[in-house]
Amino acid sequence: MRQRLSVETYTKGVLAGDRSTLSRAITVMESSLPEDRKLAGAILQNILPYTGNSVRIGITGVPGVGKSTFIEAFGSYLTSLGKRVAVLAVDPSSKQSGGSILGDKTRMEKLARDPDAYIRPSATNLSLGGVARHTREAILLCEAARYDIVLVETVGVGQSETLVKGMTDFFLLLMLSGAGDELQGIKKGIMEMVDAVAVNKADNGNEPAVTNAVAEYRQALHLFPETASKVPVQVVACSALENTGMELIWNLISDYFAQTTKSGFLEQNRQFQRIEWLREQIRQSLEDRFYENEWVQKHIASADEAVRNGEKLPEDAAGELIEMFLRSGNAFNG
Amino acid sequence: MRQRLSVETYTKGVLAGDRSTLSRAITVMESSLPEDRKLAGAILQNILPYTGNSVRIGITGVPGVGKSTFIEAFGSYLTSLGKRVAVLAVDPSSKQSGGSILGDKTRMEKLARDPDAYIRPSATNLSLGGVARHTREAILLCEAARYDIVLVETVGVGQSETLVKGMTDFFLLLMLSGAGDELQGIKKGIMEMVDAVAVNKADNGNEPAVTNAVAEYRQALHLFPETASKVPVQVVACSALENTGMELIWNLISDYFAQTTKSGFLEQNRQFQRIEWLREQIRQSLEDRFYENEWVQKHIASADEAVRNGEKLPEDAAGELIEMFLRSGNAFNG
Numbered sequence: 001m002r003q004r005l006s007v008e009t010y011t012k013g014v015l016a017g018d019r020s021t022l023s024r025a026i027t028v029m030e031s032s033l034p035e036d037r038k039l040a041g042a043i044l045q046n047i048l049p050y051t052g053n054s055v056r057i058g059i060t061g062v063p064g065v066g067k068s069t070f071i072e073a074f075g076s077y078l079t080s081l082g083k084r085v086a087v088l089a090v091d092p093s094s095k096q097s098g099g100s101i102l103g104d105k106t107r108m109e110k111l112a113r114d115p116d117a118y119i120r121p122s123a124t125n126l127s128l129g130g131v132a133r134h135t136r137e138a139i140l141l142c143e144a145a146r147y148d149i150v151l152v153e154t155v156g157v158g159q160s161e162t163l164v165k166g167m168t169d170f171f172l173l174l175m176l177s178g179a180g181d182e183l184q185g186i187k188k189g190i191m192e193m194v195d196a197v198a199v200n201k202a203d204n205g206n207e208p209a210v211t212n213a214v215a216e217y218r219q220a221l222h223l224f225p226e227t228a229s230k231v232p233v234q235v236v237a238c239s240a241l242e243n244t245g246m247e248l249i250w251n252l253i254s255d256y257f258a259q260t261t262k263s264g265f266l267e268q269n270r271q272f273q274r275i276e277w278l279r280e281q282i283r284q285s286l287e288d289r290f291y292e293n294e295w296v297q298k299h300i301a302s303a304d305e306a307v308r309n310g311e312k313l314p315e316d317a318a319g320e321l322i323e324m325f326l327r328s329g330n331a332f333n334g
Numbered sequence: 335m336r337q338r339l340s341v342e343t344y345t346k347g348v349l350a351g352d353r354s355t356l357s358r359a360i361t362v363m364e365s366s367l368p369e370d371r372k373l374a375g376a377i378l379q380n381i382l383p384y385t386g387n388s389v390r391i392g393i394t395g396v397p398g399v400g401k402s403t404f405i406e407a408f409g410s411y412l413t414s415l416g417k418r419v420a421v422l423a424v425d426p427s428s429k430q431s432g433g434s435i436l437g438d439k440t441r442m443e444k445l446a447r448d449p450d451a452y453i454r455p456s457a458t459n460l461s462l463g464g465v466a467r468h469t470r471e472a473i474l475l476c477e478a479a480r481y482d483i484v485l486v487e488t489v490g491v492g493q494s495e496t497l498v499k500g501m502t503d504f505f506l507l508l509m510l511s512g513a514g515d516e517l518q519g520i521k522k523g524i525m526e527m528v529d530a531v532a533v534n535k536a537d538n539g540n541e542p543a544v545t546n547a548v549a550e551y552r553q554a555l556h557l558f559p560e561t562a563s564k565v566p567v568q569v570v571a572c573s574a575l576e577n578t579g580m581e582l583i584w585n586l587i588s589d590y591f592a593q594t595t596k597s598g599f600l601e602q603n604r605q606f607q608r609i610e611w612l613r614e615q616i617r618q619s620l621e622d623r624f625y626e627n628e629w630v631q632k633h634i635a636s637a638d639e640a641v642r643n644g645e646k647l648p649e650d651a652a653g654e655l656i657e658m659f660l661r662s663g664n665a666f667n668g
Contacts, residue, residue, distance in 0.1 A: 037649075044647050052644060133649075271642040278641045281652035286620040289656060307612045308605040310386060313378050315371075315467075318615035322623060326660070 004028065004039060011046040017084075017145045019118055029137040030123045032130060044137060047144035052270070054086075054143045054150045055257055058164040060190070061174030066200045067153055068107035070174055070240035075108070075151065077246035079116040083149050086142035087111070090135050090154040090164050091122035118147060129284055132163050136277060139167060165193045166273055169266060170253050173197045177206060177213035192224060195256060196234045198249055203239035210237045229265045231256050295328040296321055338362065338373060345380040351418075351479045353452055363471040364457045366464060378471060381478035386604070388420075388477045388484045389591055392498040394524070395508030400534045401487055402441035404508055404574035409442070409485065411580035413450040417483055420476035421445070424469050424488040424498050425456035452481060463618055466497050470611060473501060495524055500607055503600060504529045504587050511540060511547035526558060529590060530568045532583055537573040544571045563599045565590050629662040630655055 005013075005024065013021025028040050061067050075085045087108070111117045120138060123131065135152065142150050154164040165171050173194040197217050202210035217235045227233060234252045238245025260266035290296055303321055306312035339347075339358065347355025362374050395401050409419045421442070445451045454472060457465065469486065476484050488498040499505050507528040531551050536544035551569045561567060568586045572579025594600035624630055637655055640646035 041647065041649060045650070048644070048647065270644075274641050274644065274648060275638055278638065278648040278651055281648045282624065282655065283617070283621060285649075285652050285656050286624055287617060289660065290616065290620055304609055304612065307608050310382070310604075310608065313375065313382065314608060314612040314615045315375060315619075316379070317612055318619050321616065322619050326623065 004036070007039065007042045007046065010039075010043045014043070014047055014141055014144050015050060019145075022118065022141060022145045023120070025141050026120055026134070026138045029134040029141070030130075040137065044140060047140065050144040051140040052143060054139070054147055055170070055253065056139060056150050056152065056168040057253060058152050058154065058161075058168035058171040059174065060154045060161050060164065060171070061200075063155065065174045065176055066240050067155075067174055070198070070200060070238070071151055071153060072108040072111045073240040073243050074246050074249065075111045075117055076114065077243070077250065078149055079111075079114050081250075082116075084116045084118075084147045085111075085114075085149045085151065086118040086120070086145075086147035087151045087153065088120050088135055088138050088142070089122040090131055090152060090160050118142065118145070128159060128163065129280065131160075132167070132280065133284075135163075136167050161190055161193065166276055169260070169269065170195045170256055172249070172253075175199050175213065175217065176201055177209040191221070194233060195227065195229065195231065196236065196249070196252055197221075198236050198238045198245065200238055200240055202237040202244065203242045207237075228269070229256070229260050230263065231259050290322070290325050293325050293328060295324050299324060338370070341373065341376045341380065344373075344377045348377070348381055348475055348479050349384060353479075356452065356475060356479045357454070359475050360454055360468070360472045363468040363475070364464075374471065378474060381474060384478040385474040386477060388473070388481055389504070389587065390473060390484050390486065390502040391587060392486045392488065392495075392502035392505040393508065394488045394495050394498065394505070395534075397489065399508045399510055400574050401489075401508055404532070404534060404572070405485055405487060406442040406445045407574040407577050408580050408583065409445045409451055410448065411577070411584065412483055413445075413448050415584075416450075418450045418452075418481045419445075419448075419483045419485065420452045420454070420479075420481035421485045421487065422454050422469055422472050422476070423456040424465055424486060424494050452476065452479070462493060462497065463614065465494075466501070466614065467618075469497075470501050495527065499527045500610055503594070503603065504590055506583070506587075507531045509533050509547065509551065510535055511543040525555070528567060529561065529563065529565065530570065530583070530586055531555075532570050532572045532579065534572055534574055536571040536578065537576045541571075562603070563590070563594050564597065565593050624656070624659050627659050627662060629658050633658060 005021070010021060010025045010028070014025050025043055028036050028043065031037070031040070059067060059071065061070075071087055075087060078085045108119055112119050123134060139150050139152070150168075152164050152168055154160045171194050173190065173196070175197055177199055199210045199213045199217065214235050214237050221233050221235065224233070236245055236248050236252065238249060257266065260269070291300075300321060303312070303317040307314050307317050339355070344355060344359045344362070348359050359377055362370050362377065365371070365374070393401060393405065395404075405421055409421060412419045442453055446453050457468060473484050473486070484502075486498050486502055488494040505528050507524065507530070509531055511533055533544045533547045533551065548569050548571050555567050555569065558567070570579055570582050570586065572583060591600065594603070625634075634655060637646070637651040641648050641651050
């Protein structure tokens, strides 16, 4: 393992916007080793007052929709406006495929060389809960490093959309024309999460189909209930390949940000997200403490055995183990 | 609330196969009141030796595929063979729609009147975790009441398929012809869960389309990795409306059961499911104990407040609350 720096070095480097220190700090966040978690907590505590100042944008869409090309085009447009842009990826599937680490950067060549952009590929070998925690922490670090816009890309596998929705201010769905939403493998419920739909690949003679798709999605969205933000969901066309629609998309995000700042929804939503994060953290820490407990470790095998054989009900076995765990609390942790 | 019976009355009634007592016992399982949970535990403890003897079949498919008609036809076919059939429904969405209680029975008129069939509509107002627990418990009760086959129907919303897959021996996916799997809103990953696909509505001139669809699904399934059971996934045509294909489907399930009994997979899988149930139960009970704890209840509001305002990190707040909870363990529970 690469050597860790001091809390002060991480803090100063991140606050100075140093990309190399930022990367090393995010690596600390990705670790679940107890000493790294302690270090992570100390760094986060220091930078916490400097967080919360970015526009957090979640971006999703099925494979093939052109997410990387879009982020390259959109990110470059934003840096051309003088914005500093960070790109994070949430890809719980990379555990299996393992191919995303290099993938992200090579697919965003131009943005990767842009001094005002920071691209952090997906961490591998993390549970969904692990991905959730460290991505939230990475957002805070990027904000402390004065990135104005944080783009969180998700591959849309399993529950990753819900996860990204829960840590961003604005959720953008990329779609293709020439296919119903179901045909694109879009999971039920995702349309209810989005703040905008961008129909990509309005290029190479595909423009009329995209125009039709935009009209269809607009129509379809009328059937959905009003969003919590009360800002109507926008549907626009774009071409990541030809760099069109980027200004339009940024304008609608800016408008959304202005409206929800004024209405108070933006801050309400962030407060809600922090509480949700706390609840998840409690759930995770309770389980960690339980399974690390000496008494539990000593007795869980026989409990498992009785349940496995159908001799004991899971609820009874769980109850006994938890009683044991709680009684041992003072002895081991007090 | 309707008055509860004694543990003995529930036990005897269920073991005697009395449908009214079975229903009342399942109602006890659906309750989360502490006294009902205690009663539920006592009943389950009594009936546990009489469980495990059914064929547990999960059935899923998008709305419109004809699930109710299929279950009516398939269930009636099974009772005609002298089998006793129980039908349970997992519908986490019924919380919102609220319409499933009457729905299930009226949509299965014939089966509902069959003395060898028992239909239990979805419980309403339950969390996904609550649905999971009580459905597993209801399966055990149905087995103790000597039902040979338990059909667990799921509407396929959210995670309900994974849940039903985790409590059944055999998972059947109902499909329609004339549409790619994506077009039917089938969630990614579901094809990897199924043991058989039945293409329904092979009737009214639709037969050629169904034959094509069967061939296509067979082709597509070649691309999937071998199932854990090592039994190849079967694809068949059926018409719930015209009662065709029922024998075929039952035969392939019987074959599956015979093969996996012989290979040991059936029992291995059930053991695995019991351990998963235990893990879920531990997670749920830990959270319940935490949030019910007096110290936690006294201090969580201020912790929430500090997290909500962004003054404190969720991980730190969670850590402090859990420390408090564990230290208070002996005083309150010891």
